[in-house]
Amino acid sequence: MCGIMGYTGVEPAVPIIYSGLKKLEYRGYDSSGIGIVESGKVELFKTEGGPDNLKSRLPFKSSSAVGLGHTRWATHGAANEINAHPHTSPQKLFMIVHNGIIENCSELKLRYHLDSELKSETDTEVIACLLEREYSGDVKEAITRVMPQLTGSYALGIICIDFPDTLFCAKKSSPLFVCTDERGAYLASDIAAFPGDTGKIYRLGDGEIGIIKKDSFKVFDIDGCRIRKTEIRLRDTEEYEDKGGYEHYMLKEIYEQPSAVEKTLDSIMSDGKIKLGCLRMNRERIKSLTRIELIGCGSAYHAGLAGAYALQKLLKIPARAYIASEYKSMGSVADENTLAIIISQSGETADTLAAMKEVKSRNAKIVSVVNNRYSTIAQESDSVIITRAGREISVATTKAFSAQLAVLYCIAVRLAYSAGRIDRERYRALCAELLSLPEKSRQTLEKNEAIEKIAQILKDAEYTCFIGRAADYCTAMEGALKLKEVSYSHCEAYAAGELKHGTISLIENGTPVIAVCADSSALSKTVSNIKECKSRGAKIICITDSDYDGDADDIVIKIPDTEDLFSVSAAVIPLQLIAYHTAKKKGCGIDKPKNLAKSVTVE
Ligand code: F6R
Numbered sequence: 001m002c003g004i005m006g007y008t009g010v011e012p013a014v015p016i017i018y019s020g021l022k023k024l025e026y027r028g029y030d031s032s033g034i035g036i037v038e039s040g041k042v043e044l045f046k047t048e049g050g051p052d053n054l055k056s057r058l059p060f061k062s063s064s065a066v067g068l069g070h071t072r073w074a075t076h077g078a079a080n081e082i083n084a085h086p087h088t089s090p091q092k093l094f095m096i097v098h099n100g101i102i103e104n105c106s107e108l109k110l111r112y113h114l115d116s117e118l119k120s121e122t123d124t125e126v127i128a129c130l131l132e133r134e135y136s137g138d139v140k141e142a143i144t145r146v147m148p149q150l151t152g153s154y155a156l157g158i159i160c161i162d163f164p165d166t167l168f169c170a171k172k173s174s175p176l177f178v179c180t181d182e183r184g185a186y187l188a189s190d191i192a193a194f195p196g197d198t199g200k201i202y203r204l205g206d207g208e209i210g211i212i213k214k215d216s217f218k219v220f221d222i223d224g225c226r227i228r229k230t231e232i233r234l235r236d237t238e239e240y241e242d243k244g245g246y247e248h249y250m251l252k253e254i255y256e257q258p259s260a261v262e263k264t265l266d267s268i269m270s271d272g273k274i275k276l277g278c279l280r281m282n283r284e285r286i287k288s289l290t291r292i293e294l295i296g297c298g299s300a301y302h303a304g305l306a307g308a309y310a311l312q313k314l315l316k317i318p319a320r321a322y323i324a325s326e327y328k329s330m331g332s333v334a335d336e337n338t339l340a341i342i343i344s345q346s347g348e349t350a351d352t353l354a355a356m357k358e359v360k361s362r363n364a365k366i367v368s369v370v371n372n373r374y375s376t377i378a379q380e381s382d383s384v385i386i387t388r389a390g391r392e393i394s395v396a397t398t399k400a401f402s403a404q405l406a407v408l409y410c411i412a413v414r415l416a417y418s419a420g421r422i423d424r425e426r427y428r429a430l431c432a433e434l435l436s437l438p439e440k441s442r443q444t445l446e447k448n449e450a451i452e453k454i455a456q457i458l459k460d461a462e463y464t465c466f467i468g469r470a471a472d473y474c475t476a477m478e479g480a481l482k483l484k485e486v487s488y489s490h491c492e493a494y495a496a497g498e499l500k501h502g503t504i505s506l507i508e509n510g511t512p513v514i515a516v517c518a519d520s521s522a523l524s525k526t527v528s529n530i531k532e533c534k535s536r537g538a539k540i541i542c543i544t545d546s547d548y549d550g551d552a553d554d555i556v557i558k559i560p561d562t563e564d565l566f567s568v569s570a571a572v573i574p575l576q577l578i579a580y581h582t583a584k585k586k587g588c589g590i591d592k593p594k595n596l597a598k599s600v601t602v603e
Contacts, residue, residue: 009184
């Protein structure tokens with residue numbers, strides 16, 4: 001959350017920092033700013049809104065070759081110009097940008113009587129004040145004195161006016177990277193922000209302090225001892241993509257799903273079989289597993305629900321999905337016979353990372369399913385499976401979710417086969433089903449025109465209800481999340497059988513009920529629930545791979561027949577499209593919904 005971009009070098013800093021911020025705005029876009037050093041003084045340019053809003057205020061002609069930029073997702077203080085970063089210390093000795101959250105900020109303000117010195121409501125400005133208090137000529141020393149006083153998470157970019165060509169940085173539990181090339185050195189919270197592809201890239205570790213000059217990069221630990229860093233060897237670096245003719249990234253990414261799933265399956269399967277050597281679990285170890293925990297947030301949690309369903313059905317041991325932010329509070333029961341599957345597109349989600357640390361401390365075997373191989377979660381897992389969704393720019397995830405499903409299904413089928421819970425014939429049949437998923441997604445996308453019409457109904461609805469049973473319940477949950485986040489429509493997903501236990505009272509004349517009927521094991525019962533809604537006036541929209549046709553006034557979207565265990569894969573696509581078209585009809589900012597950010601690095 002929040003994007004940091006810094007530069008020190010031989011070229012004008014503003015265009016370089018601005019272009020980095022544009023690539024980082026997925027991390028937050030409610031306010032933004034750039035600070036440069038001009039004639040020995042700090043100059044700040046800040047605004048409400050993301051880098052696009054900032055552009056017209058920036059001094060693109062300035063020759064300053066050093067600066068820091070930031071695009072923000074507000075934690076402390078409203079999303080306005082005053083709270084936008086960079087922040088300065090009272091005497092303007094320090095300029096700082098910060099990603100993360102300082103949990104003891106109020107305590108620090110009280111302890112050092114800072115209230116009268118602060119101009120903003122941010123926790124970041126508190127850090128700037130502390131740096132100035134602790135500074136007596138040596139910035140590294142000041143940072144090492146301030147760091148132990150901070151509770152929470154932070155990635156910091158710092159400029160001290162006494163060393164105007166130097167960037168300082170430090171981090172704890174928030175990603176930070178440095179890149180050096182012939183034009184100078186860059187600091188960013190994601191390698192995607194670095195220009196070109198010739199630079200050497202380094203990852204800063206927790207508790208480390210970096211000193212970055214145009215031609216050198218040195219790293220120290222908290223005791224001031226020098227640490228030698230090794231360059232990250234980049235594989236699969238992706239270009240920052242454009243919309244490729246689509247009106248929004250979300251739509252482009254929805255259409256990229258067949259290829260994302262295909263590439264993901266290609267990386268795991270060969271000759272029609274699943275190769276998961278990277279799990280490093282032999283037959284005996286797999287048989288020793290007594291439970292599987294799948295941990296993630298938001299859509300990644302929903303992928304976990306779908307994965308848990310397939311795992312438990314195939315492996316016949318308890319498999320349960322957990323919302324990462326709830327994991328620790330409910331008291332983990334994981335042990336060395338637990339397989340914990342950590343699911344995260346960004347690999348940086350703070351809640352997921354915290355849950356992973358908890359489950360790790362209980363000696364469970366950790367496998368992460370991430371889309372970013374350079375992420376913290378990928379680095380800290382026993383085994384990593386990379387989803388091949390490519391860079392996902394729309395804040396609402398679609399293709400990364402589909403790629404996560406593909407990986408989880410592969411894990412379920414492979415473990416079940418290795419543990420002897422399914423025979424060779426079933427294994428082969430399931431592998432063939434997996435390989436057919438990209439084509440089924442393609443065929444589902446062909447229904448776009450029919451699906452678009454549904455948005456006309458949803459755009460004016462006060463409330464929409466999603467229902468489904470078994471795997472269809474996972475699909476319904478993901479569909480409702482998509483509709484809420486991009487179209488700001490009130491809706492909820494229910495296990496279809498739960499309606500009669502209370503929520504059916506919400507159904508009124510014309511209430512849209514989106515029923516997912518793609519898991520045949522639950523079809524007849526869900527159809528009964530559809531009838532119950534219909535008799536209370538609901539407008540039925542049914543997504544099904546069965547021959548259920550509904551009544552003449554129902555809308556039925558037929559999708560390709562898919563193995564029940566994997567049915568979320570195709571069935572979720574119409575729901576993504578419904579969310580997209582509804583948001584478009586309502587004029588919402590689809591790729592950057594309000595109040596959200598793509599990478600959520602605070603707990
Ligand atoms: C919803 C969405 C979020 C993320 C969640 C976890 O469209 O994108 O719910 O799924 O914030 O993010 P990652 O997967 O990066 O851990």
